[in-house]
Amino acid sequence: MPEVDWLPLMSxxxxxxxxxxxxxxxxxxxxxxxxxxxxxxxxxxxxxxLPLGIAAVKLVAGWMAGIVLxxxxxxxxxxxxxxxxxxxxxRDSLGQSDSLAGSPGWQTRxxxxxxxxxxxxxxxxxxxxxPQLTDWVxxxxxxxxxxxxxxxxxxxxxxxxxxxxxxxILGLLTFLAGFEIIFATAEPSALVAGLLAVINLxxxxxxxxxxxxxxxxxxx
Amino acid sequence: xxxAAIWILAPIFVGGILFFxxxxxxxxxxxxxxxxxxxxxxxxxxxxxxxxxxxxxxxIQDTMFVLxxxxxxxxxxxxxxxxxxxxxxxxxxxxxxxxxGKNLVPVGLIVSGLLTAALAVEPTLYAALLxxxxxxxxxxxxxxxxxxxxxxxxxxxxxxxxxxxxxxxSGWLLPGVVSxxxxxxxxxxxxxxxxxxxxxxxxxxxxxxxxxxAGEVNPYAAAFIFFCLLSTVSKFGIxxxxxxxxxxxxAPLYSxxxxxxxxxxxxxxxxxxxxxxxxxxxxxAMLVIxxxxxxxxxxxxxxxxxxxxxxxxxxxxxxxxxxxxxxxxLALAAWALSLSIFKNQTENLxxxxxxxxxxxxxVASAGLLAAHFSLASLPxxxxxxxxxxxxxxxxxxxxxxxxxxxxxxxxxxxxxxxxLAVLITSPNASPAWSMTETRLQxxxxxxxxxxxxxxxxxPQLYIPLLSALIP
Numbered sequence: 001m002p003e004v005d006w007l008p009l010m011s012x013x014x015x016x017x018x019x020x021x022x023x024x025x026x027x028x029x030x031x032x033x034x035x036x037x038x039x040x041x042x043x044x045x046x047x048x049x050l051p052l053g054i055a056a057v058k059l060v061a062g063w064m065a066g067i068v069l070x071x072x073x074x075x076x077x078x079x080x081x082x083x084x085x086x087x088x089x090x091r092d093s094l095g096q097s098d099s100l101a102g103s104p105g106w107q108t109r110x111x112x113x114x115x116x117x118x119x120x121x122x123x124x125x126x127x128x129x130x131p132q133l134t135d136w137v138x139x140x141x142x143x144x145x146x147x148x149x150x151x152x153x154x155x156x157x158x159x160x161x162x163x164x165x166x167x168x169i170l171g172l173l174t175f176l177a178g179f180e181i182i183f184a185t186a187e188p189s190a191l192v193a194g195l196l197a198v199i200n201l202x203x204x205x206x207x208x209x210x211x212x213x214x215x216x217x218x219x220x
Numbered sequence: 221x222x223x224a225a226i227w228i229l230a231p232i233f234v235g236g237i238l239f240f241x242x243x244x245x246x247x248x249x250x251x252x253x254x255x256x257x258x259x260x261x262x263x264x265x266x267x268x269x270x271x272x273x274x275x276x277x278x279x280i281q282d283t284m285f286v287l288x289x290x291x292x293x294x295x296x297x298x299x300x301x302x303x304x305x306x307x308x309x310x311x312x313x314x315x316x317x318x319x320x321g322k323n324l325v326p327v328g329l330i331v332s333g334l335l336t337a338a339l340a341v342e343p344t345l346y347a348a349l350l351x352x353x354x355x356x357x358x359x360x361x362x363x364x365x366x367x368x369x370x371x372x373x374x375x376x377x378x379x380x381x382x383x384x385x386x387x388x389x390s391g392w393l394l395p396g397v398v399s400x401x402x403x404x405x406x407x408x409x410x411x412x413x414x415x416x417x418x419x420x421x422x423x424x425x426x427x428x429x430x431x432x433x434a435g436e437v438n439p440y441a442a443a444f445i446f447f448c449l450l451s452t453v454s455k456f457g458i459x460x461x462x463x464x465x466x467x468x469x470x471a472p473l474y475s476x477x478x479x480x481x482x483x484x485x486x487x488x489x490x491x492x493x494x495x496x497x498x499x500x501x502x503x504x505a506m507l508v509i510x511x512x513x514x515x516x517x518x519x520x521x522x523x524x525x526x527x528x529x530x531x532x533x534x535x536x537x538x539x540x541x542x543x544x545x546x547x548x549x550l551a552l553a554a555w556a557l558s559l560s561i562f563k564n565q566t567e568n569l570x571x572x573x574x575x576x577x578x579x580x581x582x583v584a585s586a587g588l589l590a591a592h593f594s595l596a597s598l599p600x601x602x603x604x605x606x607x608x609x610x611x612x613x614x615x616x617x618x619x620x621x622x623x624x625x626x627x628x629x630x631x632x633x634x635x636x637x638x639x640l641a642v643l644i645t646s647p648n649a650s651p652a653w654s655m656t657e658t659r660l661q662x663x664x665x666x667x668x669x670x671x672x673x674x675x676x677x678x679p680q681l682y683i684p685l686l687s688a689l690i691p
Contacts, residue, residue, distance in 0.1 A: 199384075
């Protein structure tokens with residue numbers, strides 16, 4: 001019986017669980033925790049093909065992106081709460097509001113069920129396409145292919161479901177994470193990894209800015 | 221001294237500093253536009269790779285090494301650098317008149333530097349990463365503080381970010397040499413490349429972000445960022461094609477470019493004819509500009525791609541592609557500036573809101589109409605000589621498609637006529653004339669109108685310079 005390498009399989013499961021949490025769960029705190037777990041899965045998947053230091057860049061950049069978004073949301077909640085002296089209940093309701101959750105219908109049970117079903121459909125289609133991806137990128141293992149297609153598919157789904165800044169940025173980060181697994185195998189270069197890390201951080205900063213932009217001072 | 225330090229690092233560095241000096245608005249515009257003029261003049265006068273005529277001990281090197289990669293700006297790039305920084309100077313200079321926000325000058329300089337870096341970097345696949353960075357940097361301009369982020373901005377980031385992986389992957393997949401017929405891997409790479417370009421510069425069917433952006437955000441900022449992206453990505457695409465000999469001679473590529481170009485001109489013009497929002501009308505005009513760029517690049521097929529004996533020389537029609545840069549850029553700037561002036565005075569840019577504005581904003585209305593008519597190829601204006609040359613060339617290579625392209629341009633013209641009718645139809649029975657534009661706005665718009673006429677009447681003045689950009 002061939003020996004099974006459990007670590008890549010576990011990381012694929014991590015990636016699936018975290019990306020589906022991002023797709024289904026409307027709470028921003030849970031989403032950002034799921035994002036950080038997703039980057040842990042990506043780190044394990046790319047550590048086979050990249051030196052550990054460069055693979056860690058992806059992990060650190062992903063976590064920093066999550067922290068940037070978390071800080072901006074908590075800053076936004078403080079800004080809204082402090083000057084108008086609103087109660088903790090109002091702040092909670094802002095935290096659950098459409099602007100942070102996704103879009104109207106994102107929080108309803110039927111909305112979650114619909115997203116779960118479409119996610120499963122996309123996931124199954126992705127898993128069946130993954131072997132073909134390994135033909136295109138010969139060094140890509142099947143686990144890496146599974147992880148990347150799931151992230152690409154679920155990221156695109158998130159983008160399709162929302163018009164809100166936070167969810168759009170989370171969808172883009174998820175999509176890019178999937179792409180990074182493929183490209184790390186195809187082009188294991190330190191400069192590419194570094195530039196992609198900068199882009200991940202840039203996306204998070206852009207998301208943080210867009211979340212807070214209407215509360216900032218008026219432009220000229 | 222190094223060419224990349226002058227035309228890449230200097231604007232990024234100065235743009236970074238100007239971010240912190242936004243309190244001094246006039247000085248900011250002067251510094252930004254002044255630097256762009258200096259960079260354009262340096263591109264005009266300074267030879268790269270040779271000793272300077274007035275300081276023989278100094279030579280500007282054409283290559284800069286960063287982490288083992290090269291940024292190359294050689295002597296052949298000087299006409300393009302001159303043109304790009306000249307246009308940046310015009311746009312940044314006009315930002316004070318457009319009141320498009322204090323962020324535009326620093327962001328404009330940083331975006332110009334990053335996009336120049338995208339054209340200079342070797343291997344070319346890194347360009348996609350730099351273009352994405354430029355798109356991210358431009359967010360503060362498209363979503364100014366104090367207003368909620370529009371859907372157009374989110375779509376813009378989404379499409380730019382989705383486009384980057386396709387170009388990176390195609391750069392990795394594409395081999396330097398291909399035996400005939402091209403393999404499935406090569407076809408996949410070309411499809412990915414075209415998808416990447418389509419997402420980045422709003423080629424059909426990925427054009428929705430452009431219309432959204434033009435309709436929702438400050439028109440001047442949107443048009444500036446779009447023009448920068450379009451010129452860089454188009455130049456990148458043309459260089460890419462000329463870099464790979466087999467791709468340059470690959471005939472189906474030109475057919476696809478022609479088909480997409482005609483489709484975009486036709487649909488953009490058709491939608492413009494029925495549009496009732498001036499911002500979105502600008503978006504459709506930008507679609508026509510993208511279409512004309514694609515069509516012009518398809519006319520640059522070398523003889524080998526057309527089935528003749530092997531030849532690597534590009535057709536003279538390639539020059540047409542670059543000749544579109546200046547008149548389109550100027551018309552776009554005049555149009556966007558006029559719309560920004562409208563937007564500062566009206567609730568929104570729907571026909572109902574701008575009705576009769578020609579009586580209170582006559583110069584801005586004239587600027588908008590001159591730019592619109594120029595892009596719709598009205599005789600005497602800058603667009604006419606180029607569109608007529610393009611249609612003439614197209615009538616030889618694909619005569620049946622000329623009608624569709626002309627219908628598209630006709631649609632844009634119909635949109636201009638409708639706008640004219642709306643602007644001069646005042647809701648009041650006897651409207652009074654007044655001129656409420658500032659002196660700066662009048663100077664910029666009148667100069668732009670004058671230049672549009674000069675370029676239309678004397679195309680021989682600038683077309684040879686732009687045709688020299690052929691790689």
